[in-house]
Amino acid sequence: MEDQIKNSFNLLSEKLLGWFNAFVNNLPNLFIAIIVLVIFYYLSNYAAKLVKRLISKRIHQDSLVNIISKITTILVLAAGLFLALGVLNLSRTLETLIGAAGVSGLVIGLALQGTLSNTFAGIVLSFRKSIELGHWVETNGFSGEVIEISLKNFVVKEADNNMVMIPNKSILENPVKNYSLTSKMRVSFNCGVGYESDLEFVEKLTKETIAKAFPNIENTEQVEFYYQEFGSSSIDFLCRFWIEGDKAIYKLRAINTAIIEIKKAFDKNAINIPFPIRTLQFDNDLSLNNDVKPSE
Structure with missing residues (x-):
């Protein structure tokens, strides 16, 4: 019994010692990976602010500007994470993360197909020069002024002051008549x-x-x-x-x-604008007295 405990303790000590040696050997790579993550963290913030400043001149929807800047931040941080894992020689972990991200993205995409379609359609519409806020458009049987282009809906204010919310996907798939493109x-x-x-x-x-x-x-x-x-x-x-x-x-x-x-x-000028007239004409004389006796 004592021998088994001693052997187990020796195995545990060897394992811990091996991990410690591996940690010491990879310590320079760990510092480099941490530096890479820190650099990409600040780089992501700078990139998000830069993208936000650039697209805010073209897009007047705060929701779209924020989502695009957040997507930029996530992409830059993901690039930094993959680079840091590569520095640590964790190629298998990197491949696992990529595979898991692909499967998760497929599942989420199938579950939120309609929502994602409207989201990407809203982003596309926001970059279209042919449709902007304040334009008077006619689409999907509705006509009015474009009030908002959100991540989900295309909001039109009709002449009777009613708001119509149309899914962004429908705007891309159907014709749009824009009265504001010409003077x-x-x-x-x-x-x-x-x-x-x-x-x-x-x-x-x-x-x-x-x-x-x-x-x-x-x-x-x-x-x-x-x-x-x-x-x-x-x-x-x-x-x-x-x-x-x-x-x-x-x-x-x-x-x-x-x-x-x-x-x-x-x-x-005595010009007549006539309205529809119906003339009834009776060419035959109708007798009020019926001399014909009904048959018995």
């Missing part, structure tokens, strides 16, 4: 005049009225006028012109102004 927009409206009207005079009067109503229209040549069809009660025409504006509300205001001015001009 001009085309306005078009339809109208009709009576069949008794002088069509050439109607065209001339409409162009002159639109040109006077909008200061940006220099002459009547900039107003498009096209008769379209012989309607059921009127001859219908289409009028189109350009206005200065980058929001849909400007288009609504322009249509409102055009309709008011056209109505005034037509009334002043």
Whole structure:
């Protein structure tokens, strides 16, 4: 019994001594690894601040700026950790960490597929010059001003002051109409005049009225006028012109102004804007007295 205890103690002593010798032999590498970690720690902070300062000029969302700076910090620290493990000759440990990170990343990616898709879509949208805060856009059946581009949702403020939160993934996968990318927009409206009207005079009067109503229209040549069809009660025409504006509300205001001015001009010149009329005509005389006796 005493011999077994003695042998166990000797084995333990040899093991501890071997570990101590290995620690002493690797002590210079340990100091180098610690120095590497410290350097990369401060380097990660500097890189995060630098990235934050650079992207804050382009992205106005604090949540996106913070997440990107944190990702930068993690990447720099991970590079420092792998380098320190390499200095300590822990290649197997390094390979194990990489393999575990790959498996964990796969599991997390499958579990949070929808969330991660919206997150990366939000980052992509934040770097797009074609979509910025304050732009008036139309997408996914909604139209309004871009208020926020977060890591999850694309927030649009509609004309009725309601907030619409659209998943970022839907914005990337569907068309987006941006009214703010150009300083001009085309306005078009339809109208009709009576069949008794002088069509050439109607065209001339409409162009002159639109040109006077909008200061940006220099002459009547900039107003498009096209008769379209012989309607059921009127001859219908289409009028189109350009206005200065980058929001849909400007288009609504322009249509409102055009309709008011056209109505005034037509009334002043006795031009009829007919409404649908249905005429009932009875060609046969109906007898009130029925001489035919019902069959018995």
